[in-house]
Amino acid sequence: MASILLLTSSPRPRSLSTQIAVELAERLCTPAPAGKLVHRDLAANPLPHMEGGFATGIHKSAEALNAAESAAIGLSNELVAELLAADTLVIGTAFINFNITSNLKSWIDHIGRAGKTFRYTATGPEGLAKGKKAYIVLASGGVYSEGPAAALDHATPYLKAVLGFIGITDVEVIRIEGVNRGPDGAANAVTAARTQIARIAA
Template sequence: MSSILLLTASPRPSSFSTQIAFELADRLRAANPTSLLVHRDLATNPLPHIDGGFTAGIHKPNEALNAAEAAAIRLSDELVAEILGADTLVIGTAFINFNITSNLKSWIDYIGRAGKTFQYTASGPEGLVKDRKAYIVLASGGIYSEGPAAALDHATPYLKSVLAFIGITDVEVIRVEGVNRGPDGAANAVTAARAQIARIAA
């Protein structure tokens, strides 16, 4: 059975990135009704930031872990299992201070595991999460896809780099941008994002 992993990370109650990410996931499920949807809400249920328990635990065998290390590794293993079990990844995030939300960064810290999602080889690192499609739904108040502010978009290249490192190179970005640009900004941004989703679904 195919599986869609949906990650939502915006702290805003009425989040455009969450709204559009859900709409995309629903359209993808409609195209494949038997697919399983796994939703992890990183805003409502934020992950703890990695700490010494995690950084020590990843280098120890299970039988040598103390309680704090074991808890951190169990959480990491759960998150790794979710992404390894998914055929499609949908990430919905707000654009905060030119980058992703901190709760999404914590998720990345937990799933970036040598021997789990990537491995080191004689020719360099190799991603182990291959043959998957990823969609990034990025909502921003301004326009960052082009123009003078484009250089300030650190979210898109960062996410693409992280995903490529673990093996996901087929990535499409859906922007919900310019939502703070006048009374019609949000409406126009959502309309453009929905048009892109329609093309994806088709």
Template sequence: MSILLLTASPRPGSYSTQIAVELTERLKAANPATALVHRDLAANPLPHMDSNFAVGIRKPVSDLNEAEAAIIRLSDELVDELSTAETLVIGTAFINLTILSSLKSWIDYIVRAGKTFKYTAGGPEGMLKGKKAYIVLASGGTYSEGPVAALDHATPYLWALLALIGITDVELIRIEGVSRGPDAATNAITHARAQIARIAA
């Protein structure tokens, strides 16, 4: 087995990183031989997409200039990490109604026609089927229900992107309401830990 862990929050002591790491450790403990790749997108951010990538992915390899070749190699490395993993764990904060830009950059490099999805007569078809994904999403407010639930653009976006590349077995772990004081944050963490204990069991 193999796990790809992505953490994206730049906040020290980030709840999303904390719970994503704990979940990964529980999954790995259940099968100690599991290989683990941890890509910290906050500590080592990926460059935002530029013309080298946008142009390079449409060129034959033999026609790439040095800058284009370098960014395509990075994208290929990211795709290989994801393709190899059987389990994907994503830890991200909820910011401005969606995900962090560091995670969005990773998505831009791994969603590639002919690599992670393909076009068919019936529409796009994911090429990374059979994987399990866990999303750990931390938010200051409560977006799972109530008057602002419709403002959660992170969850449907991640679900749609994962489905596009063929990953449809996805479980969400919310850590929400953490900005409402220490008790609310503690309760959110306790609830998340109970959920990952059930997953690990």
């Protein structure tokens, strides 16, 4: 049974990254009727930013946690379990000030847990979320995959680095870029993204 975790994070009501990420996740689910799709909308239901209860709680045993720490760690444990249970991860994010949305960064802070999604070994860190495929759906007003603005894309290398650190190295990027380039910019970007999705789902 296929299990897909879909994360959407754009605050825009008609977000192209959300639209395409949802389409991709649904296409991936279609061949497997018994598959499971978990959608966590980080924009509609934002996670709390890392705070004191979380920062102190991750270093304590469950028995030693106070109420605030227990709540913070409980949420983190839930998010980690969702991630580890998934075979495929679909991440949709807008390109905000050359990087990912802050609510997606909060999700990363919650799931980046030593002993849960990675561990330290004598030879260095080892990811514990191996064997998964990840798709990054990234929407941007300009073109950042190539050309003079490519150096400003901090979202793609950051997400690949984070996913790789927890063991997810099979990552494909679907770009919806140049949406602010004239009246046909968004239409052309969506067409290109859907063409890529069709290839993935085939």
